[in-house]
Structure formats: structure tokens, C-alpha cells
Amino acid sequence: MTGALFIAGLGPGNADMITPQVADALAQASDIVGYAPYVDRVPARQGLTLHPSDNRVELERAQHALEMAAAGRRVVVVSSGDPGVFAMAAAVFEAVEAGPQHWRALQIEVLPGITAMLAASARVGAPLGHDFCAINLSDNLKPWALIEKRVRLAAEADFAMAFYNPRSKSRPDGFARVLKLLNDACQDTRPVIFARAVSTPQEDIRIVPLPDARPEMVDMRTMVLVGTSATRLIGRNGLPFVYTPRSVSAGTGAA
Amino acid sequence: MTGALFIAGLGPGNADMITPQVADALAQASDIVGYAPYVDRVPARQGLTLHPSDNRVELERAQHALEMAAAGRRVVVVSSGDPGVFAMAAAVFEAVEAGPQHWRALQIEVLPGITAMLAASARVGAPLGHDFCAINLSDNLKPWALIEKRVRLAAEADFAMAFYNPRSKSRPDGFARVLKLLNDACQDTRPVIFARAVSTPQEDIRIVPLPDARPEMVDMRTMVLVGTSATRLIGRNGLPFVYTPRSVSAGTGAA
Numbered sequence: 001m002t003g004a005l006f007i008a009g010l011g012p013g014n015a016d017m018i019t020p021q022v023a024d025a026l027a028q029a030s031d032i033v034g035y036a037p038y039v040d041r042v043p044a045r046q047g048l049t050l051h052p053s054d055n056r057v058e059l060e061r062a063q064h065a066l067e068m069a070a071a072g073r074r075v076v077v078v079s080s081g082d083p084g085v086f087a088m089a090a091a092v093f094e095a096v097e098a099g100p101q102h103w104r105a106l107q108i109e110v111l112p113g114i115t116a117m118l119a120a121s122a123r124v125g126a127p128l129g130h131d132f133c134a135i136n137l138s139d140n141l142k143p144w145a146l147i148e149k150r151v152r153l154a155a156e157a158d159f160a161m162a163f164y165n166p167r168s169k170s171r172p173d174g175f176a177r178v179l180k181l182l183n184d185a186c187q188d189t190r191p192v193i194f195a196r197a198v199s200t201p202q203e204d205i206r207i208v209p210l211p212d213a214r215p216e217m218v219d220m221r222t223m224v225l226v227g228t229s230a231t232r233l234i235g236r237n238g239l240p241f242v243y244t245p246r247s248v249s250a251g252t253g254a255a
Numbered sequence: 256m257t258g259a260l261f262i263a264g265l266g267p268g269n270a271d272m273i274t275p276q277v278a279d280a281l282a283q284a285s286d287i288v289g290y291a292p293y294v295d296r297v298p299a300r301q302g303l304t305l306h307p308s309d310n311r312v313e314l315e316r317a318q319h320a321l322e323m324a325a326a327g328r329r330v331v332v333v334s335s336g337d338p339g340v341f342a343m344a345a346a347v348f349e350a351v352e353a354g355p356q357h358w359r360a361l362q363i364e365v366l367p368g369i370t371a372m373l374a375a376s377a378r379v380g381a382p383l384g385h386d387f388c389a390i391n392l393s394d395n396l397k398p399w400a401l402i403e404k405r406v407r408l409a410a411e412a413d414f415a416m417a418f419y420n421p422r423s424k425s426r427p428d429g430f431a432r433v434l435k436l437l438n439d440a441c442q443d444t445r446p447v448i449f450a451r452a453v454s455t456p457q458e459d460i461r462i463v464p465l466p467d468a469r470p471e472m473v474d475m476r477t478m479v480l481v482g483t484s485a486t487r488l489i490g491r492n493g494l495p496f497v498y499t500p501r502s503v504s505a506g507t508g509a510a
Contacts, residue, residue, distance in 0.1 A: 016276040019369065024271070058501075069340055084376045086501075090384030093498035097489050104491040112376035114274065114367045121339045122365035129345030131405055133388035135413060142503035146413075153412040157405045159388060177283050238357040243348035246313075246341075248397035 005069040005106055007089045009082040009113015010041055013200035017114045025076050025111055033065040034078035034088070042078060056140070058091035066095055068105050073246065082115035084165045086136045116223045117162035120195035123205060125234070125241035127193060127225050130248070132160035137178060138168050151178055154187035160244055163224040176215040181209060182226065191233055191242050194218060194223040205239060258324040261359055262344045264337040264368015265296055268455035272369045280331050280366055289333035289343070290318040297333060311347035312428070321350055337370035341391045341419045371478045372417035375450035378460060382448060382480050382487070385503070387415035392433060393423050404455050406433055408441035415486065415499055418479040422470075431470040437481065438465060444495050446488055448480040449473060460494060500506035 006025045011017035018224050027033070032042050036052035046052065053061050062077070069075045079087035089110050121128045133154045137147060154161050166175045190210035194217045196204040206217060210226070218224060227244055232240040261280045266272035281287070287297050299305065308316050313422045317332070324330045334342035334404035344365050351358050376383045392402060409416050421430045444464035449472045453457040461472060465481070473479060482499055489496040 011274070014276075016279070016369070017274045019266070019272045019274055021269075082373050082377075083427075084373060084381045084383050086384075089381035090498050090501045091376070093384075093487075093489060093496055094500055095378050095503045096496065097487065097498075104489060104496075108496070110381065112272065112369045112373045112377040114369070115373065118337050118339060118367045118370065122344070122367040125348050126344035126365065126510040128339050129341075129348075131388070133386070133409075133412075135386045141501045146503055150412045150414070151436045154388075157388075157408040158401075159405070215263045218348075232352065234348060234359060241351065241359075241363070242350050243345050243352075245349055246345045246396050248401055 003069040012119035062095035138165040260324040267374035317350035393420040
């Protein structure tokens, strides 16, 4: 038996956003590896072994998956959203690089998924409809000073922004500092979107002007989107639409 | 009959990356609206009217779709990739804002898709595995100076970068200028990935060090990814894996 390793994205939550490519990989797998809440999203069946693990053991999980694939198993490592965006793909390749040479010859494929920022963006309109950036606000794996530097430069570039992991246990004041930095840099009322658990029964969406954004509006399941200086709201019954126009007129924003 | 408008992402090309949510919307549509090559990807069937249109008529296309939805049709506007990333969603909301008040009461939903940068990233490993940005290099709708400013700030932030529409007919030297700017700013050999027509029979992937990247390596179907200062290659038979580690050590890259 020839082993293989797939690193698959399950999308934001609802099964109707799992691609057929990922569904096929799950259907043909012998083993599913991942953070327990994501493994829980894969239906159990005869012949399928589930290997749920805790948070923050990404490298050990990746090594385990690679060992099983090298032993001839057909392994799927599952991530929420897209595996290449602040998820398991990078951890697997870190393990490959540091591991035995024969791991490099394995069939290893990344199967993309709908990442949280694009699900959140779709839910409210098109706030990322112009140039944008994605920043992981967790300082587990990088210095906090680098996060602040990137947010400052992103504001200067007038990027729309998507913040993953806005709430850090180790630095509870982190997101408050980001909000202060953004208010100082932007000096406007651009919309901030708090999108919690998009496409699940716990979904909760909130749209507020930047000066009204508060740290307590986020938890571990919240994705934060920040508009550009040009982002617009379209009022209607219920949640407004939010979109960033495709055009920037000459003379605006350029150095 | 109550009309509705869906703005749906068809993913990068292969049908196995179209979400079930989008497939359902297509199956229930009365009308499909979009740029002709994307409309061509929707199979014809009894009761379905296809409305292919030319490039660069996004606003007219959006208005047409809204008029049909307002008249009670079930309309799907199709985009390649994700509709919220340099595609039709922003154009539709521009048309809604400028249009008659009753358009705001329509059911309008954006259905996300696998955007080109994430399909390309998955194809080679995890080059966007750390903070990154997405920049549309077309200067049809924004001044060229703003594009250069954003690329410069993105390099300073040490973001991985994804460039959409790298080849501009109106400014054939644009991408050459971006490469020069990146080489001046980065002064290293970080990998650049040219990913053409990912997941289609025309797929072609090329990975070169930044100093070897050339303008003629892109055409209208190429997505360009640029690593950070920390992005790594894992050599193997065939295409190497490319990934950006999740960690940045303290003292690196911070202001």
C-alpha cells in the first residue's frame, strides 16, 4: 500500500462549503488527524480512524501524520477554513523539512478550503473588494512588536485588513492595542466587522464604526475585518451591506 | 415569484473545487450572468438562460443582473475564484448603492469560492503560511503610484504577497517595475511562484528566486506569489515544496 498525506480545508463550518475535492479525500482516508473540534466535523465510518489532538501541538500532530503516511496509510490532516492560512499546512512542511529524507518522496497534497476571512466578507458584502492583507494577531509564534509594525504599515498602505485570532490568552490587551493603533493611524469611521462562527448555528455578525470597536467584541471564534478609507455601507432593513469600491481616483492615497 | 441574486465563486477552474453551496445555486438559477469564459463553465440546461458578456463591463453586467432579480428572476452572477476578491461582488454593490431604492430590499447573497491565490499556494505547499497581502496589479481602476506604494509597504512589513492581474495591456512595463522595486527592497533570493491556470489542463507552475523573476513569465492567467524573507524551499524530485514558517523569532523583522 502506498501512503499519502492530504492537508485539507473544511471551510468555515457549514458542510455546504466543503469542496468535493476535500469530501473525496475524507471518503477515501484511512486516518483523520487534527485539532479535536475539526476532527469532530468528519463523520465516523467503518475503517476510518480518528486522531483528535489538543490545540498547540501542531508539530507533533504533523509528525504523527507523516509517520502514518510513510507507513502506507492514507492520512488526511484537517484544518478549519483553508489549511494554508494560519493553519496546518505550514506545520506539516516544517515537519517535512526537519524530518527524515524519505518523507520528501511522499505524496503530500494541500487541498484548499474557504478561509474564514472570505466567508466573513461574503456574509456582509464585499469589504475585501480592494487590496487587502491578512494578519494573525496571535503572538504565540512571533514578537508582538512585529504585529504592531504590520498593522501600522497596512494602515499606511490603506489595505483592507483581516485579523485572525484577535483574542490572545497570553496577551489579553493585545487587541485593545491594535484598535488604539488603528484609530490613531486612520482617524476615521471606517467599518469594522466582527464575524463570529460564520455559517454555523452560533453565527453572530456585528458592524461598527472603528471608533466604537471594543476588545470585548471578539472571542476565539471571531474574525475581524477592517475596511479601507473608501469602504462604504449600504443601509437597508437588517444588516447593512459593506463593500470596498474597486476604484481609487488618482491623487487619493498615493504617496 | 420572488427574485434573488447570488454572486457565486466558481473557484480556480476544476469542478472539484466548486462548493456544494455554489453548485446548488447554479442548479436552481433561472439566469447566469458573467464574463463569457466563466459563464462557459456552467453547463447549459432547459430553463436556464445564459448571459455571457465581455470583459470590463462589470457595472453594466451588475445592473442587468439586479434588474432581472428585481423582475422576479433567480439570477447567479458568476466569478472565477472568489467573487469578493477582485471580482464581481464589489461591482454589484456599487450598482446597488447607485441604483433604485428597491434594489436594497432584494435578497442578495455572496457565495464564496476558492480564490486563485489559495489554489496556487496549495499547489506548491504553504507560501502564504504567515501574514500576507493581496494586491491587484491592474491600474485600470487605481493610479499606478498607489500600486507601487503598496508593494513597497508590503515589502517593509515582510508580508508574503499575492499579485492578481500582473500583466496589464495598458501598462506593459508595470510588472517589470514591480520586480525592480521588490529586488531593491528585499535584496534577497526569496522564492517567486508563477502559477498559471491552476487546476486546469493548462496548469503551469514555475518557482524562481526573486532576482531571476522576469516579466515575460506572466500572462493574463498567471497568479504571482512572493515569499517573505523567511520562506523556505524543500528540495525533492520534481517541483520543490515552498512554505513560510509560522514562527518569527524575537528581534527579527520588528521595527
